[in-house]
Amino acid sequence: MLKSPHLLGIKDLDEESIQLIVKTAKEFKEVLNRPIKKVPSLRDVTIANVFFENSTRTRLSFELAEKRLSADTINFSASGSSVKKGETLLDTVNNILAMKVDMLVMRHASPGAPHYLSKHIKANIVNAGDGTHEHPTQALLDTFSLQEKLGDLAGKNIAIIGDILHSRVALSNIYALKKQGANVRLCGPSTLIPKHIQSLGVEVSHDVQSTLQWCDAANVLRIQLERQQIKYFPSLREYALTFGINRKMLEELPKEIVLMHPGPINRGVELSSDAADSPHSIILDQVENGVAVRMAVLYLLAQRQ
């Protein structure tokens, strides 16, 4: 059983819990490959997917996971809500919970928004991404996908390449990977690497080529222009030339590496199309595993109720 009633981030999750979620996800993945993909585990549990920020794959993935578990689901997005009329986050959520909702899957642009809510509400909260802070289910599905390819991650070299400064995927992955004993190297323009990130026990590089040579797997991140309130580099063209990865670079490596991306891909920027579609890529496996991991998280949290 998980130790916390919420999944707010990987920071407060121990390795045992990470492995429990992955193990449970493996079982659900097996279920998802059966002709009848639905299990009754969360029958009579109502889950609200509350998204204050745009999302396609994460929201669909959660919704599908909930439906596969037989939960009742309701969806809420900020654009069609009272938020625009000035309602506070707490009021909005309390109104939803008053309709007898048991669990909340929330995405919000403010770092710490689910942590703030967790101090005020009783329902289980799953953080589906809070601004530039954490995206725990993404890191868990990345762990699951990596383990499928590389086995135990202890001692493995994992690179995270791109806009680290604005990435919740990077931070959650760093926590998850370090807890499993992996070596983590971050690579990107120096302006997009947090200055104190080495305190998390990671290496920093600004050279993509040597980073690719070093790693067993590269998790390539999107340039998050929507989160960049000020300029960090001259242009996407220059970024693609300096930090973009193409298939030729992958094929010239002395060993085959695993290529990951949390999506959506900016083709031609961080990844060329031929790299994204190469045999190195497990990008669609990540998407598939996402449903199983989210089923596992929801199932394990519901067990605490």
Added chain:
Amino acid sequence: MATIYKAITVLFNQSKSFGKKVDLRIEKGKLLEMGDNLPIQKSDTLVEGKDLAILPALVDLRVHNTLPGNEHRETWTSLQNASIAGGIHYVQLLPTGQFPTQTVESVEYIKGINKDSFPRFIPMAPLTVDNKGENFADLMDLASAGVKGFSHKDSTLQNADLFLKCLQYLMTKDVVIYSQPNNDNLSMFGQINEGLQSTLTGLKGIPTISEVLSIKRDLDLLEYVIKHSFGNLNPNFGLHFYCISSKESVELIKEAKFKGLPVTCSVSSQHLLFDENAVSDFDSNFKIKPPLRTIEDKMALKAGVLDGTIDAIVSDHHPIEVELKEIEFDLASFGVIGIQTLMQSAFEGFNSKDIKTVSLALSSNPKKLLGIKDDDLEIGKSIVGSIVDLKSSVEFKESTNLSLSKNSPYFGFNFKTQIIQVFK
């Protein structure tokens, strides 16, 4: 019926008993007798003063003025009550009201609110009209009307030329220009200290260099002004850096003082008690400007108070309604209340042997900046000050808070200093 305080520590800087233990006989706020082993009369109430201290009137050099316009945050009455409950007798108000105190009439109005009682409100004036950073306010006019402090809102002028001219223009007057050092570009969109916690929380960081660069700029400008002052610098003119937050800032100011520049500085009591780890769980009652920095910075600030580099400890009292505070961290306003807890929080981080020095940062030093007489304990006169227990344990609660606002980082905090009595 008088009260005899037996062996109470005197923290009146002007007293020849400063830092020593003496007996005091006090009746109805008036000091009747002072000395060793005072005879006890039958009608006297005896109070053991071993852990007690008597403090002079204290000063809070930095309080955000919310009036007029934000009466829901604080009123004159609530500010008076909170100040006096905290032993604060002089309250310097930033020119941050909806209508900044930029006319002689508005200055006179605020000075007149509590003219004959305590706390006294001391209005600062803005350097530029409406705090817009464009045209000069009537600086000479205001200085002649008794304004002792000028600032740009609660911050500093980003325009170096304008700030230079303010220094030049006012250098002949008995005034202090206050600046909370910050470079707006370097701190843009920042929420907390740029450091470990900004990395862990994903909140945008405010780097130390945004403060350091601003201090360096202002010190260079001040030196330049003095160099070209034709010997007309007023001996009481000075530049004060509000709420410094970093080790490097302490070092820069120490160096500037050594060079003989007319510079003083202050620190908020929050920066002496907390560090950046306080925001790790997104508690917006620790969201302040400048942000709480590292433990190393905190230690350097404390050392700065003790070695006299830091002249004053301030509350940076900034009342804000819950609707703007108890929300998502990055949307919450900066600022906390603290005038009622200033003395307690200032003393909290120091050993009892250091209280003597710390008390100066709340009394004699800021009084000098404001041109207020530093009173002595005089026989036969009413005391203006307070008696505190330095070895107590008292919790600050919402129910004891007298401010109209509730944005305190101290709720639930157990202070070792308890205010026993305030004489006003």
